[in-house]
Amino acid sequence: MPHHHPSEEMLLGYAAGSTSEPLSLLIATHLALCPECRRKVAAYEALGGKELEVEAPAMLSSDSLVSVLDRLDTAEEPAMAPPRPSAEGDLRLPRPLRDYVAGSLDSLDWHQRGGIAEASLLTERSDFKTRLMRIRPKTAIPEHSHHGSEYTLVLTGGFSDHTGHFLRGDVAIADPAVQHRPIADAGEDCVCLAVTDAPLRFTGTIARLLSPLLQR
Amino acid sequence: MGSNAKVASRAVPDELSELLIAVAVHRDRKAFIRLFEHFGPRVKSYLKRLGVNDSEADDLMQEVMLTVWRRAEQFDHRKARASTWIFTITRNKRIDAIRKERRPELDPNDPALVPDRDDDPSEAVSANEWRAAIRKAIDEVPEEQARLLRMSFFEDKTHDVIAKELDLPLGTVKSRIRLAVAKLRRSLEDLR
Numbered sequence: 001m002p003h004h005h006p007s008e009e010m011l012l013g014y015a016a017g018s019t020s021e022p023l024s025l026l027i028a029t030h031l032a033l034c035p036e037c038r039r040k041v042a043a044y045e046a047l048g049g050k051e052l053e054v055e056a057p058a059m060l061s062s063d064s065l066v067s068v069l070d071r072l073d074t075a076e077e078p079a080m081a082p083p084r085p086s087a088e089g090d091l092r093l094p095r096p097l098r099d100y101v102a103g104s105l106d107s108l109d110w111h112q113r114g115g116i117a118e119a120s121l122l123t124e125r126s127d128f129k130t131r132l133m134r135i136r137p138k139t140a141i142p143e144h145s146h147h148g149s150e151y152t153l154v155l156t157g158g159f160s161d162h163t164g165h166f167l168r169g170d171v172a173i174a175d176p177a178v179q180h181r182p183i184a185d186a187g188e189d190c191v192c193l194a195v196t197d198a199p200l201r202f203t204g205t206i207a208r209l210l211s212p213l214l215q216r
Numbered sequence: 217m218g219s220n221a222k223v224a225s226r227a228v229p230d231e232l233s234e235l236l237i238a239v240a241v242h243r244d245r246k247a248f249i250r251l252f253e254h255f256g257p258r259v260k261s262y263l264k265r266l267g268v269n270d271s272e273a274d275d276l277m278q279e280v281m282l283t284v285w286r287r288a289e290q291f292d293h294r295k296a297r298a299s300t301w302i303f304t305i306t307r308n309k310r311i312d313a314i315r316k317e318r319r320p321e322l323d324p325n326d327p328a329l330v331p332d333r334d335d336d337p338s339e340a341v342s343a344n345e346w347r348a349a350i351r352k353a354i355d356e357v358p359e360e361q362a363r364l365l366r367m368s369f370f371e372d373k374t375h376d377v378i379a380k381e382l383d384l385p386l387g388t389v390k391s392r393i394r395l396a397v398a399k400l401r402r403s404l405e406d407l408r
């Protein structure tokens with residue numbers, strides 16, 4: 001069971017439907033690994049249900065009901081979830097993340113630099129940077145700070161920084177002011193999903209020289 | 217439905233949930249019309265409050281109600297109230313249609329999912345108790361704080377906008393929201 005969870009605001013925002021897709025992806029993947037947060041989200045969804053209950057009814061257009069009744073038995077619901085069987089693919093990646101990588105890490109376009117490989121997801125978005133990272137054991141991630149917050153969900157292995165030790169299912173949240181220097185655990189590769197809401201800014205001397213490259 | 221009499225009696229569905237079950241089991245159109253008459257105007261009103269225009273809100277409400285008809289068998293009254301289930305459908309339709317984004321959701325049948333001890337059907341009683349307790353925790357949030365939670369999370373409003381609308385200093389809005397969230401979290405943690 002994870003020890004580091006998304007913030008209450010993130011869970012509420014996810015339940016209410018106000019978090020962006022990249023952050024929702026990270027939260028939903030954490031939920032697959034965390035029964036405790038699933039319960040909280042269920043509670044916050046109940047808050048949404050209460051919203052509906054107390055809502056003052058709006059006037060419907062006169063043909064709404066007829067229009068719906070006419071369509072009841074016609075068109076089928078387009079499947080929301082992809083038809084892929086749920087057991088297929090790399091089970092280290094819970095759904096929904098597994099669907100975003102077409103079932104496996106090998107389908108991604110990895111860029112290796114030293115001990116760290118990165119693959120971008122949701123590249124059409126300019127407001128968030130969403131990446132999978134694969135970090136070799138004992139590798140240090142260059143010291144960096146950010147303009148926005150950085151959210152990291154561990155999928156395999158683990159890492160430590162000055163705020164704690166993070167293992168599968170754990171979410172690390174680094175706020176803009178904080179400089180930190182995570183180091184991957186010994187043993188297996190650390191694979192994590194990282195969402196940053198503004199581009200990273202590397203702060204070490206060498207990293208600063210590399211920064212334009214790292215940011216592509 | 218559990219064969220255990222105790223479970224069945226503890227997990228009595230409310231009236232709206234019964235209508236949903238009638239739709240799921242019997243494809244009962246009369247029950248569906250009653251659900252439509254209850255929820256249709258509320259779903260539309262909710263969407264309008266989130267800034268969707270009148271005709272779009274009507275169309276989207278119709279999509280929501282069609283989904284209610286088609287997916288009624290996925291509704292589990294032991295896990296959620298009818299209004300909660302319909303809220304989640306409305307939320308997802310809005311994200312899809314208005315924000316044009318995908319809604320990442322977990323798959324309860326994913327073998328990678330870490331199960332909750334209470335997902336075990338033999339513990340349905342405790343799932344039901346949990347639901348009642350959630351309800352209580354939510355009802356216990358003072359209205360003034362509940363309003364801020366609604367505006368901040370369910371109406372997508374920034375703290376700045378809330379401060380203007382309520383004519384409160386920004387700092388007050390921020391601290392009250394933080395307080396409301398903390399209270400809700402504590403009530404939920406007490407349930408465990």
Ligand SMILES: [Zn+2]
Pocket residue numbers: 002004005006030034036037038
């Ligand atoms: Zn959690």
